Amino acid sequence: MYSMSKRKSTLVIAALLGGLLWYSGSVGVVAQAGEGNGGSKTVEYTPEGKMKRLSPAAYRKWVYVGTPVTPNDMNDGKANFPEFHNVYMDPESFAYLEKTGKYRDGTVLVKELVSVGQKEASSGAGYFQGEFIGLEVSVLDTKRFPKDPGHWGYFSFGHSYPLKEVSLPNKVDECNRCHEANATDFVFSKHYPVIRAAIAAAGK
Numbered sequence: 669m670y671s672m673s674k675r676k677s678t679l680v681i682a683a684l685l686g687g688l689l690w691y692s693g694s695v696g697v698v699a700q701a702g703e704g705n706g707g708s709k710t711v712e713y714t715p716e717g718k719m720k721r722l723s724p725a726a727y728r729k730w731v732y733v734g735t736p737v738t739p740n741d742m743n744d745g746k747a748n749f750p751e752f753h754n755v756y757m758d759p760e761s762f763a764y765l766e767k768t769g770k771y772r773d774g775t776v777l778v779k780e781l782v783s784v785g786q787k788e789a790s791s792g793a794g795y796f797q798g799e800f801i802g803l804e805v806s807v808l809d810t811k812r813f814p815k816d817p818g819h820w821g822y823f824s825f826g827h828s829y830p831l832k833e834v835s836l837p838n839k840v841d842e843c844n845r846c847h848e849a850n851a852t853d854f855v856f857s858k859h860y861p862v863i864r865a866a867i868a869a870a871g872k
Contacts, residue, residue: 732755784796
């Protein structure tokens with residue numbers, strides 16, 4: 669009886685230790701997935717380096733960070749970006765931002781362009797969203813863009829439908845230089861309260 673009881677106790681302890689080891693291993697995998705190791709598994713590219721267009725069904729479920737707009741009416745009819753920009757960040761990168769206050773290697777930001785629609789509503793005068801008209805994506809990838817400022821790549825799939833299926837990165841002077849001169853960490857974080865709150869939370 670003593671021998672059988674001792675054997676059962678040994679098996680129980682072994683099972684518990686095995687469970688703990690499995691749990692520790694799982695936690696380790698999750699932690700590693702949150703670190704920026706270069707590249708992004710969220711977007712796909714062709715062998716020629718063209719980004720494949722992301723599906724709205726996917727990125728519209730990401731973390732919505734804000735919608736800036738610089739309408740023509742407030743810029744003498746000559747706004748560089750007169751449409752609404754609905755901006756989304758991939759969830760893994762947002763979680764990393766909340767934890768560290770930094771943009772991880774592999775961060776993806778999607779900017780879905782929407783026209784300015786009606787300017788009157790029951791609530792009063794304003795700017796209200798119209799129709800989807802374009803799509804742009806920016807990616808922080810040290811391996812794919814080792815020589816580009818900030819290691820960011822900027823892609824445009826067009827400003828009118830139908831959108832392009834694939835896109836080469838924009839030239840450095842078209843996007844990187846502006847973001848380098850006017851944005852924090854190449855992202856206009858100050859214009860997005862969701863991002864500001866995430867960075868502030870990381871500092872506590």
